[in-house]
Amino acid sequence: MVGIKDVAAASGLSVATVSRALNGHASVSEAARARVLAAVDALGYRPNAVARSLRTDRTGTIGLVISDVLNPYFTELARAVEEEARALGFSVIIGNADERADLEDHHVRNLLERRIDGLLVSPADGHSPSTLDAAAGPTPVVFVDRWIAGADAPVVRADGRDAVRDLVDHLHALDRRRIAVITGPAATTTGRERLDAFRSALARHGLPLPEEYVGRGDFQAESGRLATERFLDLPEPPDVVFATDNLMALGALDAISARGLRVPDDIGLAAFDDIPWFSHTDPPITTIAQPTAELGRVAVRALAALIEGEPATSTVLPAHLVVRRSCGEPVAPTQSGGAARE
Amino acid sequence: MVGIKDVAAASGLSVATVSRALNGHASVSEAARARVLAAVDALGYRPNAVARSLRTDRTGTIGLVISDVLNPYFTELARAVEEEARALGFSVIIGNADERADLEDHHVRNLLERRIDGLLVSPADGHSPSTLDAAAGPTPVVFVDRWIAGADAPVVRADGRDAVRDLVDHLHALDRRRIAVITGPAATTTGRERLDAFRSALARHGLPLPEEYVGRGDFQAESGRLATERFLDLPEPPDVVFATDNLMALGALDAISARGLRVPDDIGLAAFDDIPWFSHTDPPITTIAQPTAELGRVAVRALAALIEGEPATSTVLPAHLVVRRSCGEPVAPTQSGGAARE
DNA sequence: ATCGCACATGTAAACGTTTCCACGCGGTTC
């Protein structure tokens, strides 16, 4: 591999001057710069980022550890993160934790060894030692979407409480009274928050939340299917199921279709996280939309600030209700066929 | 930051012995190993992968450059790649080219500077100089999904020709005769292959493919919507639209719904790439499924072989037709007790 | 006894950069 000293030799200059020329440093003559560039071209020199990182103690890389790349919510988040990071001159290494604490641990440790400049993480539960270490250690860390209570790192997330209240209001207005919920893991902050918010929202209307109307899910499709089947087996099944993420909603839809039931006539369905396909399911699904891409961008900016040594603050962005048709017709009576546009 | 020489000092051994102990090298006494481990623990030493990489000329990282992370097909591919890579001890840096040649170029160059051990790329078109350089250079490269004709690198991809023929047979059997297609970019191998396969399949049945039945798309949803609108504006619109990827199919569905038309009664829709949501759209969509995850795994294994200095071969896996209901009811009126549909 | 070998360990040289410090030189400022 051709290195900087080959360039130096070819251009008749020292490695120091070549390095300065390449990094756009001040005080290197035009003539020298031109000779360096010519030599670089002639030799096909590519700088070695590894060596540079070793010397400068900066890799120009940030790590992103998320729970599930197949979840469109996290996919969108990852994309936004990569975009903003690139704009700021960083590359992104993604670690997929698959909702498993051990994998999260593996990825965090691995990323720290690679000396990433900063870490963005959506912790599965609070039990990954590496994640805790990271938050305490010198590498800047920002939590995104989910966080760990005790840890000392900024959090960038959406608050769904108001939107959940709006959702319950909406359901109540449609005369739904037996509302069940499929929660995420209690270990996750989002899982707990959504259930809490839902509980209080029901309480405002004096609606009960019997234990058998609480399905324990894990943010994956299969758990949504299972929970819904259990609901449908109940002597008095709910008239709406609220799945607290998009994959579990998909699973719920599966279970409902499998029984030959129809949404929303036989049972209503509401979800958390808006994704493009929710407009195209049968019927289009009422859901709570998060400002996903914005979350990603803000998180990256907060992390970049930390990396620059500036202080960074936590951010909470609002989520909002998107009414479609899966909980009953909002206004006009049923029309058949095509999907409604919003 | 605590380095290997701190560990050496703390354990009263030399850096060489510490390094050997840490890397599980032979011929280091149990006593020494124990002392090293104790010191590591006490100091909280974490190896510096950057320094190691500089010395060993290996980063334990592979690059993956794909066209669009938001496309579920590529998401699934990326996930499979990451999984297999992790199993083989590699981390993955993902670059999202967003179907743009300049971004692809940026990512490939960036990854090469980072001295990744190998590169997996799904080239947008053949015009990225960096990609061409990479394929010619010393870093192992494997093309996945798409490839570049002249380049000297193994290709791992699916062959959709047979499946496309099956699809056209299926459409023909359902008495569809005016079949339109939305293609991907002609610059991509997949774009061209699917159109070619479709053309020959039509020819087998003596069906024409008029120029106005060929919509030029770019594998993104919006182009599918546009192309479909143009089809619907035709004096004699097609009775089936075949979208050659899942996002364009989504766009087509949008356009069709927007006009209040119904699938499959008013117009049929077929797609390429199977994704979970295709079972849940209204109606479920007939499509050609690729062995996506398998493609990712095979590609990683081929790349790993190359990295080890072993030869690697190209692989072609078959795609296959998945019949659902978006092109008309299959032979039997209703099959498996799915949802009762209108 | 000598040799040679296996073993455990240490010394020091790389890996490819960036950057601190020093140097020479022409031009100002006293």
Place this chain on the structure above:
DNA sequence: GAACCGCGTGGAAACGTTTACATGTGCGAT
């Protein structure tokens, strides 16, 4: 005319590892 400054440049020391080579020891074979 001496002292100083700014500019362009070069020499060489880091950065934290791995590893080739050297060293020293104990021991079985000659």
